[in-house]
Amino acid sequence: MFIIFGMGGAVGFLSGLFGVGGGFLLTPLLIFSGISPAVAVASTTAQVVASSSSAAITYYRRRMIDMKLAGVLVASGVVGSSIGVGIFSLLRRWGQLDLVIALCYVTFLGLVGGLMLTESIRAMINARKGRPAPLRRPGQHNWAHGLPFKMRFKRSKLYVSVIPIIAIGVGIGILGSLLGIGGGFILVPALIYLLRVPTNIVIGTSLIQMTGTMAVATVLQSTSNYTVDGVLALILMVGGVIGAQFGARVGAHVRGDQLRAMLALLVLGVGIRFFVDLVQTPADLFSLATLAGDTR
């Protein structure tokens, strides 16, 4: 129990330090410590609700949220998480849930970690040479702006098609409920580069989306899979929010590119660990799963 509290605290510290949700670090940690992936994913979902709602309230107070955009994202996120939880139960019945979770983590952590590492190394080299970081100035429009069903988002000063927004929402919903992650590290870049949502609004808006989607995912997991462990989730929440505060304070004293490189290495490390577990000959080839039984 104290180990779990410590893990919640450590991940909270990291999430505060790097400014990330932490779900994609917490779930793997729980899995590595021997908690079944199904329970780890579902319980982390509840933890993500706590951490993202905490941050969302702060952003709401500062009025840095586009409520209309967040509404569309949450609505589609709910659809996505319903699909995700459905896939989750199906995979569990087939006995392939652990495999899919591990494969997804290897892919995502490898990809994100690799991209972050190259980006931060480039930034560090540039900083050493005394050059300013190249400011990417994306054009005002791309293919996502040419689609039909346009909608106006006043707060973000956007007039875009809802199709990419819904696609993003559904995608993050599926991923989030399947892997127990908020999906912020995919959602934020997607909103910035694909939809050109202003940077000052993007974080608050995506936090709302995460809170809403993951809240629904928690309820769905609990209703259909019975995999949410309330006590585990609560320990994680408390550890997480406390850790995040200290992390944020330390993070203010470390340089951004170095932080990103550290995070990238961490992410890559977790990804490699998943990969090794997949490839390594398991200690026991057999496993048991209770399907049904009179457990009362």
Next chain:
Amino acid sequence: MTRFAAWFTLCALALAATQARAEQLIVALSAEEVRITSNFTGTSITVFGAIERDAATVSRAEFYDVVVSIKGPPETVVTRRKDRLVGIWLNSESRTFVNIPSFYAVNSSRPLSEVTTPQILKRFQIGADDLVFPVSAGDGAQSAGQDDAFRQAFVRLKQQDGLYRTEAYGVKFPGTEIFQTAVQIPANVPVGRYVVTVYLFRDGAMLASDQSEIRISKMGFEQFTFDLAHNQGLIYGLICVILAVFTGWLAGLIFRRD
């Protein structure tokens, strides 16, 4: 103290009963109900018994054997085997065992093979090797034989969890006709009705058997959360979410800097 109390009742019972035909078993359990509370770390159930003989039965050179089995509530379990596919280990073949005891403990005064014949063990399903393992339809066979790899893996994994256990010399005879054994109940036992069966053997022949029941149930907070999570998943989920939002809000309040 309960142990001594049970002893006394047993001795009294053994003396009082006179109208018995041949050998009979009198069995007492140290507990008929086990309550799993939040600090439950496992317990042990002691089974006491007396072998009772009527006056007509000739007193032979006594050498009784006693086997005590405790069977947990039945469950359906999938046993899966991992195979390597393009370098990755994944679950491929599986076998579903239906109505298999979730907990199974056998204590005997001697190893089962010395107590009686394989035929009797098989007939009464005594010992993990002689339990019938019904397989769900679609998996081919009706029930898995003793040398089935999935069955062996199942028993091995259950043993690792402490849910299948045997003690070959677990039954002790403090007196010639009085026996006693303790069965460990680990913390991870499933709840439900447990059937305790005591078999009495002599020279490989079964003389008598006795069946009694133990209830293992969750209590208090454990019971409440367990029920809620399994029967009221929606409410349980909602509570988790409310708790999460509350924690988040509280944290924001406590650590607020602006």
